[in-house]
Amino acid sequence: MKTRSNLVLIGMPGCGKSTLGRRLAAMRGLRFIDTDKLIEADQNLPIQQIVNLRGVAYLREVEASVLNRLDVQNSIIATGGSAVYSQIAMQHLAEQGVCIYLEISLATLMRRVKPSQNRGLAKLPQHPLPRLYYERLPLYQAVADITVNNNWPLTAVRLSILNRRINDYIKHTSIN
Numbered sequence: 001m002k003t004r005s006n007l008v009l010i011g012m013p014g015c016g017k018s019t020l021g022r023r024l025a026a027m028r029g030l031r032f033i034d035t036d037k038l039i040e041a042d043q044n045l046p047i048q049q050i051v052n053l054r055g056v057a058y059l060r061e062v063e064a065s066v067l068n069r070l071d072v073q074n075s076i077i078a079t080g081g082s083a084v085y086s087q088i089a090m091q092h093l094a095e096q097g098v099c100i101y102l103e104i105s106l107a108t109l110m111r112r113v114k115p116s117q118n119r120g121l122a123k124l125p126q127h128p129l130p131r132l133y134y135e136r137l138p139l140y141q142a143v144a145d146i147t148v149n150n151n152w153p154l155t156a157v158r159l160s161i162l163n164r165r166i167n168d169y170i171k172h173t174s175i176n
């Protein structure tokens with residue numbers, strides 16, 4: 001049987017999955033995987049271009065398919081914010097790892113994600129960020145094993161507190 005040896009980062013765009021994930025991987029000596037990079041490699045296009053050329057529904061389909069094919073151990077997986085729309089993909093990731101939800105407020109989301117960044121969000125242009133926020137909030141909460149407030153700047157102390165929480169979770173749930 002496979003162990004849940006991965007740490008799967010989930011949350012809103014701009015919550016810090018890619019930034020924090022890379023540092024956490026270095027700290028724990030784990031491989032770092034950013035699923036947005038896997039999607040881009042699969043499609044041979046930047047995420048923004050996939051949305052522009054093929055649309056939001058297509059991006060979500062590709063994302064689900066890439067996630068369902070992911071089969072790794074001992075890795076930190078930074079998902080894209082829209083990963084949570086695929087229940088099957090999230091269940092697949094949860095079977096192989098602990099889901100860590102990096103929680104941010106709507107104000108933090110609005111501050112960190114600016115339209116000019118061309119982040120390629122899986123949302124229709126006419127749908128504002130608050131709608132995305134409230135639509136997704138319960139989805140992240142439903143799959144989270146651990147929830148961490150990530151509104152504040154990332155410091156070594158914060159990272160080590162998170163690291164301890166992960167160790168506690170692993171110890172007390174004896175998942176491996």
Ligand SMILES: Nc1ncnc2c1ncn2[C@@H]1O[C@H](COP(=O)(O)OP(=O)(O)O)[C@@H](O)[C@H]1O
Pocket residue numbers: 011012013014015016017018019020078112150151152153154155
């Ligand atoms: N506590 C924090 N953790 C991670 N990133 C943070 C934090 N505070 C501020 N940031 C900034 O917020 C942005 C997060 O972007 P990113 O890591 O791409 O998020 P995501 O992958 O979740 O979309 C980066 O510009 C990063 O420097």
Ligand SMILES: O=C(O)C1=C[C@@H](OP(=O)(O)O)[C@@H](O)[C@H](O)C1
Pocket residue numbers: 011012013014017018036047059063079080081082119120121122123
């Ligand atoms: O939230 C979203 O709709 C998306 C967020 C992006 O990833 P991040 O959450 O890493 O910014 C992007 O690449 C993804 O495919 C769509």
Ligand SMILES: [Mg+2]
Pocket residue numbers: 017018019034036078079080
């Ligand atoms: Mg990211």
